[in-house]
Amino acid sequence: MNSILTRRQLLQRTACGFGALALQDIASAAANPLAARIPGMVPKAKRVIFLFMGGGPSQMDLFDPKPFIERKHGQKIDSPLRKEVTQIGTDQFLALKAMAPVRPRGQSGMMISDLMPHLATVADDLCLLRGMNADNPQHAGATLQFHTGTFAEVRPSMGAWVSYGLGTENANLPSFVSIQGGGVREYGSAFLPAIHQGTKLTVPLDSKTLPVENLRNVSENDAIQRQRMDFMARMNKRLVGDLHGDANMEGMIQNMELAARMQLTTPAIVDISKESKATLDLYGVGGKDTNTFGRACLLARKLSEAGVRFVQVSTGGWDHHGDIRGNLPKLCSQTDQPVAALLKDLKSRGLLEDTLVLWSGEFGRTPWSQDLSGKSPIEKHGREHQPESFCSWMAGGGVKAGLTYGDTDDMGYRAINGKVHIHDLHATMLHLLGIDHLKLTSRHLGRDFRLTDVYGEVVKEILA
Template sequence: MANEVLEHALNMNRRRFLGKLSLGIGSVALGSLLIPDLFSGSPDEASLVAGLPHFAPKAKRIIYLFQNGAPSQLDLFDYKPRLVDMFGQDLPASIRMGQRLTGMTADQDKFPLAGSAFKFSRYGQAGAWISELLPHTASVVDDLCIIKSMYTEAINHDPALTFFQTGAQVGNRPSMGAWLSYGLGSENKNLPAFCVLLSKGKGNGQGVYSKLWTNGFLDSVHQGVQFSSGGNPVLYLNNHESISQQERRMMLDQVAALNDENYKTMGDPEIAAKVQQYEMAYRMQTAVPEITDLSKEPESIIKLYGPDCLVPGTYAANCLLARKLSENGVRFVQLYHQGWDGHGNLPGEIRGQCMDTDQASAALITDLKQRGMLDETLVIWGGEFGRTNYCQGPLARDNYGRDHHPRCFTIWMAGGGVKPGVWGETDEFGYNIVDGKVHVHDFHATVMHLMGLNHEQLTYKHLGRRYRLTDVAGEVVKGIIA
């Protein structure tokens, strides 16, 4: 035994020790070059290193086309001929089962069924029913995973919208984009990991607020950066005419030095986060103007998205911009389109909304696919809840309104590892789910899984408790994953 110990000691000479040490240092250096944040942060803050997923991801980035105000699934995707046959008849109590109502229809004595005013046809290999309002979406249906069995508890816009974006109906929770920025970081050091685009259609609009893209209790560097439709896509991006780029650089260096001294004294991590934001803003001064310039897009792309894509702030322009941002390494692009709140004159309003959104939504899928990006880009389309099968207010074949309906609604997803086809089903009245339920927490868990993240492991300790996007619930919907 003594001879074995002596032999081992002799083998580990100075030359051998230094040789092995250099390999270790080289690995550390390489890791820090590939992943700049590899050794930042404390083990108490996260269960993974920023920039590294828990397992091999199917998607690298997300474009979320949020249709704010709740599109009517019964007029777009969930074809129910029974409602047309029973037009004007009262919804059977056995179907409604005493469901909670909003204050807008709670005082109604009757709940007259309103079949859709629009024709439906079947498309694609799955034979998915699509409304005549969405001819362009129908043309890419074989790329879509249409989930007809979404449900939520929230029955009013603000809590429902907040729930979809943050996993909670109350405010001050990190949004989905902030969680992904926190867990995975950015693919481009010159652009934020999380960008937000806003547009408004012709219908009845519901407001959107900065709390929907907030970082919550995460570091402020993870907050979504809102892009404007004005001359400057990001406010205060350009230097004042009296300040040169060199002077701006000197100013930031001096501010960083002061902040560094303050950080050594206070130890507040938000100081370091602010320094990162200042540096990001400086780098964006070069990167953003080029990316947001849509005038250089070829005529074929303009024709694909439609002429509105050259009008800043339109849905079409934002879809094209979302592609460019994703192409340049932005991890999560959140687009909000307002105008889907169809309480009255729904047929008229939804026509306008579909004219604004149908072509550009389908164009985004086609554009990503022809660039070879769709397989690694998860595109999501949908609102915060659905619409009732009964009418709110006066009823006519071509003029009716629909109230909020959280029990079942439709969203679609494309690319990023999802399986094309139709998932879930509702009853013949389009009122209750009969197969394949998907809760909002399940949706979040599935999206994170596609991005290579275990939703139960991506946590953040705040006020003595570990929080996550899915709270204490959520199951990955494995049936929609390719």
């Protein structure tokens, strides 16, 4: 919401949207869109860390092995696709077994691949969703749907919705940060106020690199910087007055004030050089394969601990149409240790119980092989996209630990129980944050919009 809204407009917004917010928060939301607000329900989670594995990790190779496919490896299997569906390089429909053994882990017996030995050590902290389902088989559309709830229109990302509903716990930091983010629509705010758009951070690989542009204060001292900010604020407010109110200008003023506060506080928060050697080693900082993603995950912990409401960490490369046997282990070696370290670090600091961690790609991959050349041996084949079923996992923040929810058919193609659509995942995430997904709305183009559109059911079976 913008600070120029009238009292009548505020009450209208409260009636048709913002129902997830307590009434006493409306005035503060008008004065400061990032002010921390009390959710409408008792929350299990206060913040979210979303680890996005762009490209489509292969669920069959990592979490959902199929004995039928193992037995049929290299043999032709019946196609479950409709006759009119054509998929390049999969006309032979050869069964492709898992790239490495997938074994029961921990007391829960959760199935996790040997390619993820570090994640295997925290299996009993995970809630594995094996019946995930999406609607779009293409990367761009599927990625947008996972981030925004739709694969066609320009809509706010889930981080922007969470910021809009709950604000930030630290007035000197954004409520939503995207580390190594993809396109702006993956962390954009669309028709929500611009203050809720994710602040994009790059991973600093040395002490000289700033994760945010213009983060350093170039003024001689803080007093001069304050004078400059006050002067610009007076000029901007005069312009707003001349225009009789302007939402974009109000948003610019708020963003400039936040930027000034970030220059004072953020450099220390994003500086990982003062972390202990044990912590750096835990995340794999300095490691040949794990350095970059280890730094990103450590940044996510530091930002979450400092009060950022929604931290999104993105990495790509999981799109293995060819030579999945050679390429999948590389991605696992880059991400496995940092991800497990993040969970262990949060838990040791008492943060995991109210931090919801979500790991997922935009879809999964087929149980049959793909050979783009049409001439490669099966050892060099890859897998095609599969939105019909894939695996995601959550941890902390009020989900059942050590639970495997959902299952797929013998081929690993369709969910046969525990099916969770992306809309259901979004509804459940908001529920854990204390927000009713039906009530967190924003009026745009004459209708009320929400993250889950007109769909979504809370998956109560996975709630602790």
